[in-house]
Structure formats: C-alpha cells, structure tokens
Amino acid sequence: MTGTPLSPKEIDDSLAGEYVLGVLIGAERAEAENRAKRDPGFAALISAWEFRLGGLNAGYREMTAPNLFPAIEARLFPSAARAQSWHGRRNRLTSWFSGAVVAAALVAVVVAFVIPLRIQHVATLASETSTVGYEVGQFGQHLRVTRIVGAPADPGLVHELWLIPPGGSPVSLGLLESASLIINQPAPAVGWTLAVSVEPAGGSTTGQPTGPVILTAEVGADT
Amino acid sequence: MSDDPIAILIAKCASADRSAFRTLYRDSSAKLMGVLFRILKERAEAEDALQEVYTRVWLRAGRYDPIKGRGMTWLIAIARNLAIDRLRARPDAANDSALDTVADPAPGVESRLIAKGEARRMVDCFATLDPERAEAVKSAYLNGLSYQDLAARHAVPLNTMRTWLRRSLLKLKECLEK
Numbered sequence A: 001m002t003g004t005p006l007s008p009k010e011i012d013d014s015l016a017g018e019y020v021l022g023v024l025i026g027a028e029r030a031e032a033e034n035r036a037k038r039d040p041g042f043a044a045l046i047s048a049w050e051f052r053l054g055g056l057n058a059g060y061r062e063m064t065a066p067n068l069f070p071a072i073e074a075r076l077f078p079s080a081a082r083a084q085s086w087h088g089r090r091n092r093l094t095s096w097f098s099g100a101v102v103a104a105a106l107v108a109v110v111v112a113f114v115i116p117l118r119i120q121h122v123a124t125l126a127s128e129t130s131t132v133g134y135e136v137g138q139f140g141q142h143l144r145v146t147r148i149v150g151a152p153a154d155p156g157l158v159h160e161l162w163l164i165p166p167g168g169s170p171v172s173l174g175l176l177e178s179a180s181l182i183i184n185q186p187a188p189a190v191g192w193t194l195a196v197s198v199e200p201a202g203g204s205t206t207g208q209p210t211g212p213v214i215l216t217a218e219v220g221a222d223t
Numbered sequence B: 001m002s003d004d005p006i007a008i009l010i011a012k013c014a015s016a017d018r019s020a021f022r023t024l025y026r027d028s029s030a031k032l033m034g035v036l037f038r039i040l041k042e043r044a045e046a047e048d049a050l051q052e053v054y055t056r057v058w059l060r061a062g063r064y065d066p067i068k069g070r071g072m073t074w075l076i077a078i079a080r081n082l083a084i085d086r087l088r089a090r091p092d093a094a095n096d097s098a099l100d101t102v103a104d105p106a107p108g109v110e111s112r113l114i115a116k117g118e119a120r121r122m123v124d125c126f127a128t129l130d131p132e133r134a135e136a137v138k139s140a141y142l143n144g145l146s147y148q149d150l151a152a153r154h155a156v157p158l159n160t161m162r163t164w165l166r167r168s169l170l171k172l173k174e175c176l177e178k
Helices: A008-021 A026-038 A040-059 A069-076 A078-090 A095-114 B005-014 B018-040 B043-063 B071-089 B106-115 B117-126 B131-143 B147-154 B158-176
Strands: A120-125 A133-139 A142-149 A157-164 A171-176 A181-184 A193-200 A213-218
Touching: A008 A026, A008 A040, A008 B131, A008 B158, A026 A040, A026 A171, A040 B071, A040 B117, A040 B131, A040 B158, A069 A078, A069 B018, A069 B043, A120 A193, A120 A213, A133 A213, A142 A171, A171 A181, A171 B043, B005 B018, B005 B043, B005 B071, B018 B043, B018 B071, B018 B131, B043 B071, B117 B131, B117 B158, B131 B147, B131 B158, B147 B158
Parallel strands: none
Antiparallel strands: A120 A133, A133 A142, A142 A181, A157 A171, A157 A193, A193 A213
C-alpha cells in the first residue's frame, strides 16, 4: 500500500478487477465492457478476475427458485412446441409415409455426420431498403456471418449482430467488420430473430441495440 | 473436469444437450437465484433475470473453458454481470436508496467462507488487507455496490475509495497467486 503510481499494466488489471467487482457506473462500465469486446487481452483479464474472485461466492446463500425452466425452454426452443402439435395433426398418415420420413431423416443424419464441415444456411439478412446484406450459416457448433452485398459500416460506426429469442431481449453475437465473423454458437432455433444494428465503433455500450436496426431475419422464415 | 459436475453439464449444453440443460437448471438455479436476489433485492426482477441468465448460459455454453475455473463460478459470473447491468440501468441508480435500507447479513458470511476449501485461501488473503478495505471489496462483490455507494458508506472521497480498491485488488491477486 505505498504511494507508488500504478504501472499501465497494473491499471489495466485493476480496471478489469473493478469491472468484475461491479463498482464502475455509467460510461466507465460501458467503456470497460466495450474494450473487452475489442481487446481479447483485456477480456482475458476480466475472465481471470471472475474466477479469482469466485472464492467469495460462498457468501451467496441459496434461495428457492420457482420452476422457471418451462418458461426458459419456451424462450429458447419455441419450435419444439410447434413441432409437437404438427405431429399431432399428422399422426394418422399412412405408415409407408412415416417410414419414408424416417428413412429421409436417417439419410439426413448420415449426411450430417459424413460432411460435418458443410456450411448450412441459417438465415439471410438483407432487405430492399438496405445497401448491405449478410448471410448466416452454420457448421458444427459455429455460426459464420458473411457480408454478401454492400460495405461495412461507415468510419466511427460498426454493424452489430444480435440474436433475439421470441419474447426475450437481444443478446449480442459480435461485431460485423470487414472479415467474416465466426462465432462459437449452436444454430438458433426456428422462430428466433437475427438482427443487425448500427452502433458506435466498439459496439453498443449498453448490452442492447442503441442505433437503428437495419436488418432483421427470422430463423426458418426463408427456408 | 470429472470432479466438477456443473462443468460437465455446461459442456453438454454446448453440444445442444437439452436434458443436461434441465439438470443444470435443477442443480444451479437456487444458487443463482440467491445471487440475483442479493444484488437486485426484488424477487420479481430476480426471477425475470434468472430466465435471462439461463438463456445466456445456453447460448454461451461453448465459451466456457473448464481449464480456467469451476462451472459454478462461470455461472455466477454471468448472473452477477447481468444483475449489476440491471442495477446500474435503474432510473434511481445515481442515488441508490436501497443502500441504506438493506443491511448485510454479515456475520454468517465469514464462517460460511471458511467452510469451503476453495474459499479458504481467499479468507487468508483477505486477512492480509486492511480490514475496512477488505470489507469494501467484499460488500461490493456480494451486493453489487458502486464506487459511489462505497464512498458514501465508508465516508471517504470517491478517489480515495478508488485508490483503496485498486491497491487491494492487486494485493489480493498477488496473494492468491503465491
């Protein structure tokens, strides 16, 4: 506890610690969050503090939570409920047809195993009014987002990709810059929305879209 | 990872295993509810946040690296981060009145900390800090207090509090990594 000023490295490290502690407010917290998105080194400092301070978690008491799991599932997997009711309506179809469906499904499964790296279409983000468009594909547990028309955002701005569960709030998937964006992320369920907003360089500072939303697409709507 | 069942469940979620996700909710939701309620102090908001937390957990499961630490620690980091974002976004965040009305359930905290082997080291390292500063770090972490809250609570200028905390964090890190 001397009066020696902190070195730049120590300042970065303590800033990451302050962010994890949660003591920063307003612009400072937002800035730290933004920096973590751009700067993997700083993101690693944050992650290290999260685990380092985890020793304090014993101070949190358990508290009975209501069973919110069905609501969480409904948010995440809306297609499951839909598929079930579809099945209910169709269950009187002749058995040869069901057999054919099962066979086709098996072929699909085999194909999926044999060619795991084939990129499968998830959604196209494009509109007549926008000069830019993106295509979202999936391979394995990853999504790939590629710009198919137009140019990246103007200097000082950036396109940010969002995933929105039905009835839920947007979750940022990352910033769309000149190269394709590869995200470690399983394909979203049918009925989820992908969206692109225009944000200040570095991305939204609030964790939610702040600029105009220029593109949206519902997963499964164009297939 | 074999001694960390939560870590195994998170890894299964990353490969889209929904029954593992259900088990993860069963085994971790009481702890995360405790975290969210402690910081947000409102049951309805904590319940809403809990849904959001598990949505994020499912979506981000692939980013969890068991080498870095325990699965529950990762889950709690997501819950704390969301709770603090919500707290700071409240209209009254600037002059947080909840500060004076909710007392720390302090005495139990220390003894529960000691009970856990992993946290034992944390207790030893906290003991190397000035007691008032150690208390500031702990209450910030557990209750989601801001610098403004802490400065008011300890009756010191904001910059002093910031210097205290930064130095304490670095000292803590040095001790934990010995």
